[in-house]
């Protein structure tokens with residue numbers, strides 16, 4: 593096995609993405625209202641940040657057509673995908689609209705809440721921080737929910753599911 597070593601820069605963008613892709617993550621879909629219309633984005637930049645106060649974060653790319661919608665939203669909901677929700681994740685990786693084909697209801701703040709997820713965090717925007725070509729969005733968690741089940745995993749460009757070692 594050969595190891596690839598490099599300094600991240602314009603010529604090594606692909607290698608940098610491949611190295612980062614070795615870190616397996618869960619998968620989320622973040623939803624908000626943009627000019628009264630539901631908008632969604634698949635994101636694996638989600639992280640827990642603080643227990644008290646309850647804070648989480650995620651990072652939309654500045655290059656995304658949905659960036660302004662998410663950084664401008666006062667309220668948003670982060671959905672942790674269950675292992676059978678790769679269709680939902682695939683949809684919101686491609687486009688931000690098209691909620692009519694999914695089961696959802698508005699939260700008390702009017703944010704679309706998608707059915708069937710493993711966990712959910714209804715958030716109020718607490719801070720925005722510059723993060724290079726992304727913006728770090730910090731959310732104060734107003735409401736959280738979870739259920740038993742297995743989560744969708746993303747690693748090396750592929751969706752999968754978790755299995756514990758024997």
Ligand SMILES: Cc1cc2nc3c(=O)[nH]c(=O)nc-3n(C[C@H](O)[C@H](O)[C@H](O)COP(=O)(O)O)c2cc1C
Nearest residue numbers: 633634635636637651652653656657658684685746
């Ligand atoms: C598993 C997965 C995780 C992703 N995570 C992020 C993320 O954290 N931040 C982000 O900006 N885009 C992320 N994307 C890409 C977005 O879902 C979407 O494809 C991108 O915003 C497209 O830009 P557009 O709004 O210009 O169409 C992810 C895509 C996939 C498949």
